[in-house]
Amino acid sequence: MSVEAKETVMGNKNEFEPLIVAFCCNWCSYAGADLAGTSRLSYPANVKIIRVPCSCRVNANFVLRAFQRGADGVVIAGCHPGDCHYSTGNYYTRRRFSLLTNFLEYVGIEQERFKVDWISAAEGNKFATVMNDVLEKVHRLGPNRKLRDARWKR
Amino acid sequence: MEKIGLKVRARAKEALENREVDEVMGWKKGEFWYDVYPVFITEANEADDLIWDAFCVNNLSKYLIQKQKENKKVGVFLKGCDSLGFNQLLKDNRIDRDQVVIYGLPCVGMVDPEKVKKEGLNKGLLEIKRSKDEITFVTKEGEKKILGRQFDYDKCLACRYPNPVVYDELLDTEIAREVSEMDRFKDVEAIEKMSITERFEYWSNQFSKCIRCNACRNICPACSCEKCVFDNVNAGVSSKASVDSEEQFFHITRAYHVAGRCVDCGECTRVCPAGIPLDQLNHKIMKDINELYGKYDAGVDVSQDAPLVTYKLDDADSFTEHGKGGK
Numbered sequence: 518m519s520v521e522a523k524e525t526v527m528g529n530k531n532e533f534e535p536l537i538v539a540f541c542c543n544w545c546s547y548a549g550a551d552l553a554g555t556s557r558l559s560y561p562a563n564v565k566i567i568r569v570p571c572s573c574r575v576n577a578n579f580v581l582r583a584f585q586r587g588a589d590g591v592v593i594a595g596c597h598p599g600d601c602h603y604s605t606g607n608y609y610t611r612r613r614f615s616l617l618t619n620f621l622e623y624v625g626i627e628q629e630r631f632k633v634d635w636i637s638a639a640e641g642n643k644f645a646t647v648m649n650d651v652l653e654k655v656h657r658l659g660p661n662r663k664l665r666d667a668r669w670k671r
Numbered sequence: 672m673e674k675i676g677l678k679v680r681a682r683a684k685e686a687l688e689n690r691e692v693d694e695v696m697g698w699k700k701g702e703f704w705y706d707v708y709p710v711f712i713t714e715a716n717e718a719d720d721l722i723w724d725a726f727c728v729n730n731l732s733k734y735l736i737q738k739q740k741e742n743k744k745v746g747v748f749l750k751g752c753d754s755l756g757f758n759q760l761l762k763d764n765r766i767d768r769d770q771v772v773i774y775g776l777p778c779v780g781m782v783d784p785e786k787v788k789k790e791g792l793n794k795g796l797l798e799i800k801r802s803k804d805e806i807t808f809v810t811k812e813g814e815k816k817i818l819g820r821q822f823d824y825d826k827c828l829a830c831r832y833p834n835p836v837v838y839d840e841l842l843d844t845e846i847a848r849e850v851s852e853m854d855r856f857k858d859v860e861a862i863e864k865m866s867i868t869e870r871f872e873y874w875s876n877q878f879s880k881c882i883r884c885n886a887c888r889n890i891c892p893a894c895s896c897e898k899c900v901f902d903n904v905n906a907g908v909s910s911k912a913s914v915d916s917e918e919q920f921f922h923i924t925r926a927y928h929v930a931g932r933c934v935d936c937g938e939c940t941r942v943c944p945a946g947i948p949l950d951q952l953n954h955k956i957m958k959d960i961n962e963l964y965g966k967y968d969a970g971v972d973v974s975q976d977a978p979l980v981t982y983k984l985d986d987a988d989s990f991t992e993h994g995k996g997g998k
Binding site: 577614 | 862870871872874875900912914915923924926952955956964979980982984986987988991
């Protein structure tokens with residue numbers, strides 16, 4: 518590797534690259550992500566998808582843990598209300614994470630870092646938009662230090 | 672209160688003598704003027720130890736979980752706030768209603784020893800007596816009477832249920848207290864007005880005082896899990912390291928775990944040795960539940976569904992643009 522090439526690599530390393538953790542429901546949002554991929558829509562590679570059986574499988578600890586261990590933003594994506602594979606799961610998600618969204622803001626976590634949205638299997642486009650949107654907002658906010666474990670290293 | 676104290680002792684004695692119950696739970700006087708602790712008595716002659724005074728603040732309902740494992744019929748004295756906790760335990764299927772006899776005690780409010788100390792009235796103090804809102808300070812030199820509620824716990828000043836909501840026998844006449852619903856969440860509103868950075872700073876400062884003694888968890892009638900997530904070492908949520916993130920994790924999780932089940936008894940704030948205003952966290956969630964999913968008071972009505980275990984098809988949410996619940 519030439520010196521210049523090495524420097525650009527180092528330079529890129531110093532630039533802030535947000536890490537987004539996305540909990541996607543197996544039946545809708547994960548398939549939506551798949552569709553976004555097969556349709557060759559571009560969404561950022563910083564989004565790490567964790568597949569969950571249903572959006573209501575996610576509990577608040579998952580979200581807090583993600584922030585603790587390096588996430589700059591967390592997304593929870595599930596089927597639209599009424600479309601849940603298990604009939605009622607996302608109705609519970611809606612109540613639980615409405616409270617958590619407000620609660621995290623109350624303890625001082627920026628609203629933009631935590632996003633819940635409904636993305637169906639047919640909405641590859643929406644998946645890409647939501648992820649790009651979250652990434653852009655988090656990028657603007659800068660690296661997350663709140664809730665972060667002091668021992669965490671990238 | 673002294674008259675009711677007599678009734679408390681008489682009723683406990685009678686119940687134990689007639690074997691109506693196997694055990695009675697009540698309060699006993701300790702060494703100092705503010706010292707009152709819970710006792711479990713099984714013999715009728717021990718009933719003379721029981722008291723009812725201005726420091727019987729400890730909620731006895733949570734001890735019922737342990738007692739019921741011993742398969743005993745228990746008689747218990749409950750105040751208004753304790754009875755809310757009792758209902759919540761009942762709803763969480765932690766206790767069996769048939770195995771408990773509740774002696775209800777309407778309560779005018781309990782005296783906060785810290786407030787007495789702050790006023791410097793604790794010097795040479797032997798005893799504090801209370802009848803309604805008149806507080807008598809008994810010292811060696813004599814008695815001093817003060818009228819008013821300035822020594823009551825903050826949580827008692829905001830009390831909404833001075834009378835037990837569930838009981839088998841009521842040992843006193845019901846109390847009528849005016850309660851204003853208006854400023855119930857004014858502590859939350861004050862914090863909501865801060866900027867996001869101020870809010871984070873405020874809460875990090877509060878959380879960093881935490882010594883992880885788990886007192887808030889142990890006293891809470893809603894925190895009744897057999898195995899708590901913070902006791903599971905393998906879950907990796909409680910490594911006892913002295914880092915801010917673990918305290919933040921604990922407090923956010925604690926408040927969130929009692930969402931929709933917190934009866935607002937204020938015990939967590941009272942027992943916190945570090946003085947963290949935990950009720951402000953609980954109040955925020957209660958306020959949101961009331962605003963988003965309709966008015967709900969945990970522990971008042973056992974037949975009503977808790978807000979987080981039910982749903983409506985057209986619920987509001989706080990995260991989509993058309994969700995109507997956003998900030």
